[in-house]
Amino acid sequence: MRPLSARSVVLSLLLGAHPPELPVSALVDAGEMFGISDSTLRVALTRMVANGDLDRTDGSYRLSPRMLERQRKQDAALDPAGRWDGTWETVVVTSVGRSASDRAELRAQLSELRLAELREGVWLRPANLARPLPGWPADLITTFFGTPSEDPRALARRLWDLDAWNLDGRHLLGDIAAARTNAERLTVAAAVVRHLRRDPALPGDLLPADWVAPKLRAAYAAYQQELIESGMQLVVSSSS
Numbered sequence: 070m071r072p073l074s075a076r077s078v079v080l081s082l083l084l085g086a087h088p089p090e091l092p093v094s095a096l097v098d099a100g101e102m103f104g105i106s107d108s109t110l111r112v113a114l115t116r117m118v119a120n121g122d123l124d125r126t127d128g129s130y131r132l133s134p135r136m137l138e139r140q141r142k143q144d145a146a147l148d149p150a151g152r153w154d155g156t157w158e159t160v161v162v163t164s165v166g167r168s169a170s171d172r173a174e175l176r177a178q179l180s181e182l183r184l185a186e187l188r189e190g191v192w193l194r195p196a197n198l199a200r201p202l203p204g205w206p207a208d209l210i211t212t213f214f215g216t217p218s219e220d221p222r223a224l225a226r227r228l229w230d231l232d233a234w235n236l237d238g239r240h241l242l243g244d245i246a247a248a249r250t251n252a253e254r255l256t257v258a259a260a261v262v263r264h265l266r267r268d269p270a271l272p273g274d275l276l277p278a279d280w281v282a283p284k285l286r287a288a289y290a291a292y293q294q295e296l297i298e299s300g301m302q303l304v305v306s307s308s309s
Contacts, residue, residue: 073256075105075113080122081259083132084140085293090131104252142181145200147265147286149183153197153272155221156214160202162190164209178203183270185228194228195221197272225275238264238281245288258292261285 073081082099083089091099093114100110114130117123123130132140160179167175176186182202184192196214205212217224225231241261248254268282 071256072104072252073259075100075109076117076122077259078103078105078255079110079113079117079130080136081255083123083130084136084143088131089137089140090126090129092129096130102251103255104250143262143266147262149198149200150270150272151197151199153195153274156196156216157193157221158184158196158202159213159215160184160192161211161213162192162209163211175209185269187228193217194269195225195272195275198270222275225269225271229269229271231269231277231280234264234267234269235277235279235281238285242281242284242288245292254292258289261289265289 078100079096082096083091093111096114097107097110101107105113114123118125118130121133122136124133162175179186179192182200183198184194186192202212241257241264244257245254245261248257265282265285273280
């Protein structure tokens, strides 16, 4: 994993801070803690305001409205799994002739909702997430709920490469244990958040017995607590 840039360090800290606003002095101190010089961090802050990532207030920086929406989605995405009654969400893309960019944007939205593509235009997942589906136009998307005839565990393995996700998670646990410097620990923590956002968040009945997500969440929470106890009163989050 490459070290985080000055922009990534700032976003990592502010995306995880509640409220997401910090004085300039705290950001400069945090930058030095993570190997970012004062001048480099201040240049990054100026560029982030110009690019619409941050708003400058009286001696502080806070997330822009666009980034606040990203923070809201990220907070909701870290541990979204809920109760499951056996039904599945199914989303069918019914529109044809759309541009490549529109198709890519819709695929990204469906993936962010933790749906997986069974075949072209057909996306589904267990209906265990406490989140509504968007109000798509009727001529674009058809949604329904039902119970597939296929064994749910087998279907889940067709839709997601659970073994690969679990293996990457175990590597991250090793990276957490091996990280020594503040910069290394921040970089690994951000990678953990990115990985958890890609967790399919399946019901426990459909997961391997050694599913590593709970250990990753516990390690991330422990790192948050370390930052709070260090006096920074900041939490780390993904900047990707």
